[in-house]
Amino acid sequence: APLIRCRDLTRVYRMGDNEVHALQGVSTDIAEGDYVAIMGPSGSGKSTFMNMIGALDRPTSGTLEIDGERLDNMKPDQLAAFRGRRVGFVFQQFNLLPRTSAVENAGLPLIYAGIEAAERKARAEARLKQVGLGERMDHQPSQLSGGQQQRVAIARALVNDPAILLADEPTGALDSQTSEEILDIFDQLNREGMTIILVTHEAEVAEHAKRQIVFRDGEIVEDRS
Numbered sequence: 347a348p349l350i351r352c353r354d355l356t357r358v359y360r361m362g363d364n365e366v367h368a369l370q371g372v373s374t375d376i377a378e379g380d381y382v383a384i385m386g387p388s389g390s391g392k393s394t395f396m397n398m399i400g401a402l403d404r405p406t407s408g409t410l411e412i413d414g415e416r417l418d419n420m421k422p423d424q425l426a427a428f429r430g431r432r433v434g435f436v437f438q439q440f441n442l443l444p445r446t447s448a449v450e451n452a453g454l455p456l457i458y459a460g461i462e463a464a465e466r467k468a469r470a471e472a473r474l475k476q477v478g479l480g481e482r483m484d485h486q487p488s489q490l491s492g493g494q495q496q497r498v499a500i501a502r503a504l505v506n507d508p509a510i511l512l513a514d515e516p517t518g519a520l521d522s523q524t525s526e527e528i529l530d531i532f533d534q535l536n537r538e539g540m541t542i543i544l545v546t547h548e549a550e551v552a553e554h555a556k557r558q559i560v561f562r563d564g565e566i567v568e569d570r571s
């Protein structure tokens with residue numbers, strides 16, 4: 347069975363008398379270990395789709411199954427628990443806590459998971475070393491370059507051993523040299539078996555993925571490997 351199974355997903359946003367049909371019947375499967383780039387113009391439904399996969403939002407209709415669990419009929423607290431256990435998020439703007447060391451930032455998800463301090467530190471340190479930031483674990487975000495901050499964010503996304511890594515324009519705030527370094531980390535993680543789904547506007551970024559899915563007007567209009 348695929349890791350992610352979507353059937354006829356729709357999402358309708360209602361604002362007063364207006365309706366926005368952000369997803370209009372999306373069906374696809376994503377295998378464990380795949381590396382998928384999500385593309386398409388602004389407003390085409392990319393964020394809405396990622397919010398479903400990331401258990402941040404529920405579809406209006408359709409079914410969504412991840413690793414055998416049905417997300418479409420989960421209650422909000424079940425969705426939050428699923429998100430905390432199974433999904434790691436990386437953002438364009440890193441979203442690190444200021445005045446907080448790299449190792450504390452990377453360990454944040456473990457606080458919510460109820461892991462005690464010594465193990466949090468050990469697991470955060472291991473992930474920071476994995477992304478090449480072993481030498482700067484006590485630095486705060488303001489003392490790190492953009493690429494180093496994004497490494498901390500990747501370590502944080504991995505610290506819970508997620509089943510899926512979701513990234514929204516992860517290189518959008520970085521120069522091209524630093525972007526390549528971050529994409530090398532994603533490539534390495536995928537070779538080690540991590541399932542990665544990333545949103546990008548850039549063809550060069552999408553070329554790193556094994557598969558490109560293109561959205562338009564809330565539908566998948568292209569899906570190539």
Ligand code: ADP
Nearest residue numbers: 359366387388389390392393394397514515545
């Ligand atoms: P991007 O195109 O970079 O993915 P958007 O600007 O489309 O980002 O969306 C950013 C966030 O704002 C998303 O979480 C999305 O769900 C939300 N959003 C987008 N459009 C609207 C809207 N018309 N009303 C309310 N929230 C919106």
Ligand code: ADP
Nearest residue numbers: 359366368386387388389390391392393394395
């Ligand atoms: P993308 O990420 O491709 O830019 P989105 O998924 O953010 O697209 O948006 C798809 C459509 O849904 C857009 O028309 C957007 O304005 C609308 N939308 C997104 N989020 C919201 C929201 N929270 N409330 C209302 N409309 C939204």
